[in-house]
Amino acid sequence: MPYPVTGVSPKQLPEWAALTQHAKEIKQTDLRRLFAEDTRRLNWSSIEVGPLHLDLSKNLIRKETLGLLVELARARFLPDAIVAMLTGEHINVSEDRAVLHAALRRGATLSGPIDGVNVGQEVEDVLGRMERLSRAIRSNERRGCTGKPFSAIVNIGIGGSDLGPEMVTRALYDFSDKGRRMHFVSNIDPTAIGDIFEVCDPETTLFVVVSKTFGTLETLTNAKAARQWILASLGDHADAVEKHFVAVSTNAKLVSDFGIDPENMFGFWDFIGGRYSVDSAVGLAIMLAIGPERFRSFLGGFAAIDAHLRETPLDENGPVLLGLLSVWYRNFFGTQSQAVLPYSERLARFPAYLQQLTMESNGKSVRIDGSTVDYGTGAVYWGEPGTDGQHAFYQLLHQGTILIPADFVLFAEPLGGPDAQQDLLFANGLAQTRALAFGRNDAELEALGVPEYLRPARRMPGNRPTTTILAQRLTPEVLGSLIALYEHSVFTQGVIWGIDSFDQWGVELGKELASELVPMLTSAGAPDLGAFDASTVDLVSRYRHMRGRPS
Numbered sequence: 001m002p003y004p005v006t007g008v009s010p011k012q013l014p015e016w017a018a019l020t021q022h023a024k025e026i027k028q029t030d031l032r033r034l035f036a037e038d039t040r041r042l043n044w045s046s047i048e049v050g051p052l053h054l055d056l057s058k059n060l061i062r063k064e065t066l067g068l069l070v071e072l073a074r075a076r077f078l079p080d081a082i083v084a085m086l087t088g089e090h091i092n093v094s095e096d097r098a099v100l101h102a103a104l105r106r107g108a109t110l111s112g113p114i115d116g117v118n119v120g121q122e123v124e125d126v127l128g129r130m131e132r133l134s135r136a137i138r139s140n141e142r143r144g145c146t147g148k149p150f151s152a153i154v155n156i157g158i159g160g161s162d163l164g165p166e167m168v169t170r171a172l173y174d175f176s177d178k179g180r181r182m183h184f185v186s187n188i189d190p191t192a193i194g195d196i197f198e199v200c201d202p203e204t205t206l207f208v209v210v211s212k213t214f215g216t217l218e219t220l221t222n223a224k225a226a227r228q229w230i231l232a233s234l235g236d237h238a239d240a241v242e243k244h245f246v247a248v249s250t251n252a253k254l255v256s257d258f259g260i261d262p263e264n265m266f267g268f269w270d271f272i273g274g275r276y277s278v279d280s281a282v283g284l285a286i287m288l289a290i291g292p293e294r295f296r297s298f299l300g301g302f303a304a305i306d307a308h309l310r311e312t313p314l315d316e317n318g319p320v321l322l323g324l325l326s327v328w329y330r331n332f333f334g335t336q337s338q339a340v341l342p343y344s345e346r347l348a349r350f351p352a353y354l355q356q357l358t359m360e361s362n363g364k365s366v367r368i369d370g371s372t373v374d375y376g377t378g379a380v381y382w383g384e385p386g387t388d389g390q391h392a393f394y395q396l397l398h399q400g401t402i403l404i405p406a407d408f409v410l411f412a413e414p415l416g417g418p419d420a421q422q423d424l425l426f427a428n429g430l431a432q433t434r435a436l437a438f439g440r441n442d443a444e445l446e447a448l449g450v451p452e453y454l455r456p457a458r459r460m461p462g463n464r465p466t467t468t469i470l471a472q473r474l475t476p477e478v479l480g481s482l483i484a485l486y487e488h489s490v491f492t493q494g495v496i497w498g499i500d501s502f503d504q505w506g507v508e509l510g511k512e513l514a515s516e517l518v519p520m521l522t523s524a525g526a527p528d529l530g531a532f533d534a535s536t537v538d539l540v541s542r543y544r545h546m547r548g549r550p551s
């Protein structure tokens with residue numbers, strides 16, 4: 001084992017038992033009383049983390065709770081795990097890999113090459129090449145094969161090769177060069193790439209094909225369709241593919257087999273997981289949109305959180321505490337999901353991005369040594385931007401029977417539009433955290449003149465936990481910090497649970513079964529479905545019938 005993780009269930013630890021006991025006490029009280037009993041509550045529950053302010057006060061905790069959670073973290077060797085990650089140990093055990101996304105922003109503390117890679121130097125080399133390409137494209141020096149500048153950039157990738165670039169490009173739209181349209185194609189649904197062919201002009205379109213493995217069905221299929229589309233109209237130019245395609249991958253051979261010039265390939269390494277890769281060359285589309293300088297500020301935002309993680313005691317360590325609070329609710333309150341509610345239109349894709357980061361990382365049920373967990377692990381993360389969510393699902397957050405902890409992400413300054421609307425946006429976010437925490441009781445309803453028979457329906461139980469993350473403005477730096485905050489929170493949770501947060505074996509079987517089914521759906525004659533279950537046989541037959549194929 002890379003750091004002292006054992007197959008021991010955390011449930012067997014005295015620290016877990018202490019938290020179980022403590023949770024019973026906390027369940028006897030509520031947030032109104034917790035605020036009233038400790039007038040210095042904000043002193044220990046509000047934390048500065050790089051450019052982010054974290055207000056943990058509206059969580060179902062006392063100061064003592066954080067102490068007990070930190071004890072659990074120590075008992076699970078979290079400080080050693082942090083060092084192990086940042087020094088390049090192979091903490092991704094099932095894939096025997098280091099986990100070095102922190103090195104992409106100089107947040108790691110490496111004393112030498114890792115697995116033969118001089119990480120710092122190679123990261124800088126790739127960044128330099130990305131910067132040269134970005135400058136050439138943004139200045140219109142690099143053009144398509146007919147000499148026209150690029151007016152559209154299409155990122156083709158899926159999962160970590162799409163969600164990060166798309167989420168960030170959208171979030172930082174106000175910092176981008178709006179002269180070029182950015183598109184993102186991930187789904188193998190033919191309409192996704194078909195829409196691109198409708199709105200883009202081959203002469204002025206650059207495709208960025210992003211795939212760590214360069215073997216992902218969706219990406220390769222879309223990329224081949226794009227290549228065909230380019231060749232159909234520009235095929236008489238020998239350099240059409242060379243000029244209109246660049247690749248981001250760890251697999252140089254497959255990239256060159258596809259026909260993309262290695263000169264136009266931007267590499268990264270096995271020790272960068274797909275969902276942790278937005279700050280690698282996978283972020284090329286982001287750099288093309290916002291430019292190299294702002295991309296460097298974006299990286300700086302991550303680095304600030306890496307430094308905070310490394311240097312801050314656990315009981316004041318923002319990402320660690322955020323992760324421990326997730327464990328608190330998941331394991332001691334039995335919650336199943338976690339809402340993330342950004343009060344920013346620009347962060348519309350942030351919850352989707354976090355879904356991969358959190359659920360692909362911690363949706364595991366065996367520990368690193370192969371033993372089965374006997375406690376809950378990763379929660380379902382979900383959310384929508386405020387204030388839209390308020391008019392959709394907040395009813396359940398306030399009065400439903402399920403406890404759902406929520407993170408509110410708020411900003412002081414708008415990025416555009418009428419300035420005064422920001423005050424309304426902020427007031428709404430803050431108001432929701434108050435309503436969720438403190439509710440409205442019968443005495444207050446009575447004082448408002450609400451008739452007795454209506455009070456049950458209008459009673460707001462409150463005592464629903466939230467964390468508020470506040471920043472001045474959604475800048476590249478702030479966004480980098482926000483992502484890194486969650487990256488390290490996910491890591492903290494995984495260490496407590498003893499699982500490998502960096503593999504994703506659970507997605508492989510579906511891929512295998514899909515490739516087995518394709519010939520069953522497409523064969524010219526009726527396929528032999530003898531080996532399949534009754535449901536599959538029936539659905540394949542119906543599909544073939546609907547597609548006019550013999551079955």
Ligand SMILES: O=P(O)(O)OC[C@H]1O[C@](O)(CO)[C@@H](O)[C@@H]1O
Nearest residue numbers: 159160161211212213216274507
């Ligand atoms: O970048 P690639 O290799 O195309 O993989 C895309 C995505 O597929 C996954 O492996 C899941 O199927 C993700 O982890 C990854 O981000």
